[in-house]
Amino acid sequence: MTASERSLVEETVSDFVEREVRPAAAEADATQTFPEDVWDGLAELDLTGLTVPEEYGGFDADRLTYSVVNEILARGDLSVATALSVHCLATSCIATFGTDEHRERWLPEMASGRPIGAFALSEPEAGSNPAEMSTVARPEGDEYVVDGEKQWITNGKRSGVVILFAKTDPDDPDSVTQFLVPKDVDGLEVGDKEDKLGLRASDTTSLRFDGARIPASNRLTEVGEGLKSAFSILTGGRIAIASQAVGVADAALSAAVAYADEREQFGKPIADHQAIAHKLADMATDVQAARLLTRDAAEKNDEGVDAMAASMAKYFASETAVDVASEAVQVHGGYGYTKDFDVERYYRDAKITTIYEGTSEIQKEVIARHLGE
Numbered sequence: 220m221t222a223s224e225r226s227l228v229e230e231t232v233s234d235f236v237e238r239e240v241r242p243a244a245a246e247a248d249a250t251q252t253f254p255e256d257v258w259d260g261l262a263e264l265d266l267t268g269l270t271v272p273e274e275y276g277g278f279d280a281d282r283l284t285y286s287v288v289n290e291i292l293a294r295g296d297l298s299v300a301t302a303l304s305v306h307c308l309a310t311s312c313i314a315t316f317g318t319d320e321h322r323e324r325w326l327p328e329m330a331s332g333r334p335i336g337a338f339a340l341s342e343p344e345a346g347s348n349p350a351e352m353s354t355v356a357r358p359e360g361d362e363y364v365v366d367g368e369k370q371w372i373t374n375g376k377r378s379g380v381v382i383l384f385a386k387t388d389p390d391d392p393d394s395v396t397q398f399l400v401p402k403d404v405d406g407l408e409v410g411d412k413e414d415k416l417g418l419r420a421s422d423t424t425s426l427r428f429d430g431a432r433i434p435a436s437n438r439l440t441e442v443g444e445g446l447k448s449a450f451s452i453l454t455g456g457r458i459a460i461a462s463q464a465v466g467v468a469d470a471a472l473s474a475a476v477a478y479a480d481e482r483e484q485f486g487k488p489i490a491d492h493q494a495i496a497h498k499l500a501d502m503a504t505d506v507q508a509a510r511l512l513t514r515d516a517a518e519k520n521d522e523g524v525d526a527m528a529a530s531m532a533k534y535f536a537s538e539t540a541v542d543v544a545s546e547a548v549q550v551h552g553g554y555g556y557t558k559d560f561d562v563e564r565y566y567r568d569a570k571i572t573t574i575y576e577g578t579s580e581i582q583k584e585v586i587a588r589h590l591g592e
Contacts, residue, residue: 225284232291240295247298248564251412253377254420257299262332269592270307270455273315275326282455286462286473286517290510294473297427298420298567300333300466301575305373306457309336311452312382316397316439325380325399334379334402337371339426340449346371347581349384350392350446354428356385361435363387363398364405365428370576375424376409378402384445385426396447399437406431417567429527454529456576458520461513464540464572468506471540471547471565475499478551478560493548502543510534527589534582537572544569 221230222302242255261267269285271277278286279300285307287406310329313321329336329416345351354367365385388394410425440448473505476499479490489495509532544566548555555562568587573579 220281220284220567222490229286229287231264231352232266232440236513237265237292240292240299244298244420245297245558245561245564246295249419249558251350251414251419253298253422254296254301257330258302258335261299261303265330265489266303266330267306268326268330269303269311270311271316271326271574272322275322276315277310277326277330277331277532282458282517283514285455286458288405289459289462290466290513294422294461294470295379297467297571298418300463301418301421302374302464304456305338306336306378307459308456309378309380309382309457312338312397312439312448315452316448317399318436320397320436321353321439329380334386335374335377337372337374337378337402337426338382339372339383339400341369341371343368343370343425346369347578350395352386352391352395352575354383354385355389356387356396356398356433358387358435359432362432363435363438365398365400365433366429367428368481369426369428370529371494372424372426373412374422375426376412377422381407381461382439384449387442393443395449396438396442397437397445397448398433398588400431400433401444404431404433416537417564417568419567427548429526450526452498453576454524454526457533457582458513458517459504459528460572460576461509461516461529461536464533464536464569465506465510465513465567466541466570468486468502468509468536468540469543471569472499472502472506473503474560474562474565475550478554490575498546498550502546505539505543509539527586527592530576530577530582530585533577534579534586537569540569540572 228449247254265278269280273279329397348453356363356365383398386394406429408427505558516528519528547562
């Protein structure tokens with residue numbers, strides 16, 4: 220995609236966010252309800268097909284464009300950006316690891332917005348180390364029988380198809396395999412929606428499998444290739460989270476600047492007081508540094524898989540989002556601690572970016588592992 224084409228995408232998405240996403244964000248957060256009309260709008264803009272190849276009706280965005288779209292959406296509502304990025308993880312798995320039959324069956328519809336995709340890797344006792352998962356898909360004739368529980372599943376209730384990671388042998392940690400599971404399969408139960416600190420409009424649940432039977436043809440990878448495939452897809456996912464973190468940080472910065480220009484103390488706007496002006500300068504510098512690191516990682520991963528660049532971006536951008544959102548609340552003073560101003564939501568939302576799709580601690584492990592290469 221050329222720079223001018225990407226600029227047009229940025230302008231279109233920014234306009235949509237200002238018209239449709241941002242105005243709905245506060246109510247969606249307060250009611251813990253995902254704004255389905257916003258999702259329909261994303262579909263009309265072809266954004267639900269961001270990672271779907273053009274031959275299946277998708278947008279087929281390069282990594283940099285994908286990063287830019289995620290950043291802009293997160294400026295309006297992180298819950299919306301997260302739902303889309305997880306949907307795109309699912310379409311990426313089908314596009315990358317599925318057969319022609321899988322792609323033809325699922326991708327055109329998913330590109331149009333529904334069914335929505337979910338990505339089921341984490342478990343109650345296996346978060347940062349998915350090799351310890353206990354979910355099992357036992358081969359039985361021309362089927363697999365799935366038992367186990369997945370946790371922290373974005374789009375858990377809303378989704379119509381799940382990318383599932385399970386062991387084919389409960390005693391073999393190297394048997395993790397990737398499967399495609401339609402949500403209407405018997406034996407699959409969706410848990411209650413999690414009551415979270417932030418990201419409250421996002422549909423986050425557990426998924427419980429009790430003798431769920433899926434055709435053997437729904438296996439997306441060779442037996443034992445599941446974790447390798449998950450980590451390769453999550454490299455792109457971490458760039459998306461980094462981009463979203465930049466978006467939240469940028470929204471918090473913009474809110475702080477606007478408030479500081481308007482709020483007066485001691486006879487002048489607080490932005491004219493050096494303590495606040497320097498705080499805003501630090502915030503702006505950190506946001507731009509996070510943006511550049513993230514876009515660098517996006518460009519590097521368009522040329523291949525660069526896990527270190529993705530982890531650096533995810534680590535730095537997510538920690539920046541937390542710091543900048545905290546400082547934005549501080550700039551607002553007592554008002555920042557109320558729901559009358561959006562910065563309290565940015566503050567609550569920012570924290571999750573340091574946790575999901577690999578905690579900051581895991582990102583530092585990945586970075587350190589690659590330093591000697």
